[in-house]
Amino acid sequence: MTQSSNHFSHDSYGSNDSALQAPTLLEIRDLDxxxxxxxxxxxxxxxxxxxxKKGQTVAIVGESGSGKSTTAMAAIGLLAGSGRITGGSITLDGQELTSLPEAKMRAIRGRDIGMVPQDPMSNLNPVTKIGSQIAETLLVHKLATPKNVKEKVFETLRSAGIPNPEKRADQYPHELSGGLRQRALIAIGLACNPRLLIADEPTSALDVTVQQTILDQIQSMTKELGTSVLLITHDLGLAAERASELVVMHRGKVVETGPAQKILSDPQHPYTQSLVAAAPSVAAARMQPGAFSPNQGETAEPGSESRAASSSSVSETDAPNLVEVRNLTKVYPVRGAKEDFYAAKDVSFDVPKGSTVAIVGESGSGKTTTARMLLKLIEPTSGTMTFDGxxxxxxxxxQLREFRQRVQPVFQDPYSSLNPMFTVGRIIQEPLDTYRRGNAKERRARVGELLKEVSLTPEMAHRYPSELSGGQRQRVAIARALALQPDLIVCDEPVSALDVLVQSQILKLLGKLQQEFGLSYLFISHDLAVVRLISDYVCVMKDGELVEAATSEEIFTNPRHPYTRKLLASIPGNELKIEVDPDAA
Known part of the structure; x- marks a missing residue:
């Protein structure tokens, strides 16, 4: 297997014979x-x-509500609310955990079982400095004294790959990037050198390159400490790349378990088969063999092709352009700094009618800034944008009122973009009311139609956003965007909060609507596997500049810019070789 960037070979994730023959560390039996x-x-x-087993990485995969996080939380004794274990056994190195009193479980947490939760902003105390939060863990488990705790904190941060630990320890969570916050959680989870680390969707909100760095960091630390990992994720490609064994859960039950490669190449249970078929990172790699491998040809100097790539037209179709962006620039003056900050610099691209143009890049690359300028939510410093001429x-x-009806957004975070005081029905109906589309009865009927279009039941109209899952909230946001039957939908990470099956449904829905109504999409995403499935053209942004622009096929099979190759090499599961039995289809 060809290795690139910082990828480990599949064997390094615990799939070798010694890991499989190792003694059992965690055993869950018939858990209810x-x-x-x-x-x-x-x-x-x-x-x-x-x-x-000791030293092994096992991944639990499944949709939201499948029971994967609940199973892991039961193992660490942290079931939410009224949750309780009603049957079965959980043993750690032979010790039964289900009957242990809370005082003894508290001693096991952190010391024997570490935890890296999903959302660092809600799991780190916002009013306590990072260093103090790590120090608390070390002091509680008597792994440091008040005299040496500061040095131990720096050492822990350093081992988690956090640069300049003395400075970071003195900062609050909001002062760190998403990647550094996640590393701080890893530092806390591994501070006590636990025998088992539970990682619950540790990279779901991160860019692919940061995601790879975080997972590599977990891998190197756990390998050094001999720690076993229970990885919880809905990303099948990531799970297969990082774990030797997969456990597939559906509606609270384990429906399939076995070696990762075997499950991917020959899934037995119908639900596992649907997961493999729907997972974009796996499905795209199987449909386009080698498409995700970085270009092995001549390596150009960084930036040498950016000017040519950004000035070339993305469009290779006869369809007229709905959107034309030329030399778009957004500059923010920085107080006390000699130079201003360029959030976007000389960005040029077209969106042909009826097509999907994706803008990809890491956080801070300028992709969302570009989208917000096109939506006229922020004003550009210079450059031009035309919509339908x-x-x-x-x-x-x-004209602006007409423009707002024809161009609709779907934002990244459905919880903050939906009014928590409105019911789902009122949220979707609001644009219809604002622009006086039809009478009251027709608007209510339209809300029911829109809910069905995004795979929600009409009864959902009476619920509030807080009563929905993240995936359901995102579907409500998409339904609201469709309400006025726009010509262009600007999608800012529209499926990042969704499980693979729901994600697949939404992507198919967007494709169906595009075919039926000639919709155009500007698709902002850091998930290149999703971009591969939905886009006709791809624009790659880095540090505010467009470094490469071409058809989707060309970007994924023959990327020219080193940064594009780096992004493609970071896709979870991109290096897995899956041999599918043609007779099994």
Whole structure:
């Protein structure tokens, strides 16, 4: 297997014979977990069994609500709310955990079982400095004294790959980037050298390059410490790349378990088959063999092709352009600094009618800034943007009202972009009310149609955003964007919060709507596997500049710029060789 960047070979993730023959560390047998609700008892986990050997990485995969996080939380004794274990056994190195009193479980948490949760902003104390939060863990488990705790904190941060630990320890969570916050959680989770690390979606909100760095950091630290890992994820490609064994959960039950490569190449259970088929990182790699491998030809000097690439037209179709962007620049003056900050610099691209143009890049690359300028949410410093032949900068009040109806956004975070005080029905109906589309009865009927179009039931109209899952909230946001039947939808990470099956449904829905109504999409994403499936053209941005622009096929099979190759090499599962039995289809 060809290795690139910082990738490990598959064997380094614990798939070798020694790991498989190692003694068992964690054993879960016939686990049942129930939650008491106002509607009665809900069985979240039913008869689940799995084994994690010493030094091994095991991944639990499945949709939201499949029971994967609940199973892991039961192992660490941190079930939420009214959750309780109603049956089964959980042993750590032979010690039964289900019957242990809370005082003894507290001693095991952190010391024997570490935890890296999903969202660093909600799991780090916002009013306590990073160093103090790590120090608390070390002091509670008596792994440091008040005299040497500061040095121990620096050492822990350093081992988690955090540069300048003395400075970072004195900072609050909001002063760190998403990647550094996640590393701080890793530092806390591994501070006590635990025997088992539970990593619950540790990189779901991160760019592919940062994601790879974080996972490599977990890998190197756990390998050095001999720690076993229980990885919880909905990304099948990531799971298969990082774990030797997969445990597939569906509706609270384990439906399939086995070696990662075997499950990917020959899934037995219908649900596993649907996961493999829907997972973009795996599906795209299988449909386009070698498409995700970095170009092995001559390596150009960084930046040498950026000017040519950014000035070339993306469009290779006869369809007229709906959007034309030329030399778009956004500059923010920085107080006290000699130079201003360029959030976007000389960005040029076209969006042909009826096509999907994707803008990809890491956080801070300028892709969202570019989208917000096109939406006229922020004003550009210089450059021009035209929509259907009209200069967006010179639109009259009436023209701007028309423009707002024809161009609709779907933002990244559905929770912050939906009014928490409105019901789902009112949220979707609001644009119809604002632009007086139809009468009250017709608007209500339209809301029901839109809910069905995004795979939600009409009964959802009476719920509030807080009563929905992240995936359901994102579908509500998409339904709202479709309400006015726009010509262009600007999608800013529209499926980043969704499980692979729901993600697949939404992407197919967007494709169907594009075919039916001739919709155009500007698709902002850091998930290149998703971009591969949905885009006709791809623009790659780095540090505010467009470094490469071409058809999707060309970008993924023959990337020219080193940065594009780096992004492609970071896609989870891009190096896995999956041999599919043609007779098994």
């Amino acid at each position: 977990v129930s939650f008491s609700t106002t509607y009665g008892e809900v069985k979240a986990v039913q008869g689940a069994s799995l084994t994690v 009209q200069d967006i900068a010179t639109l009259s009040k009436e």
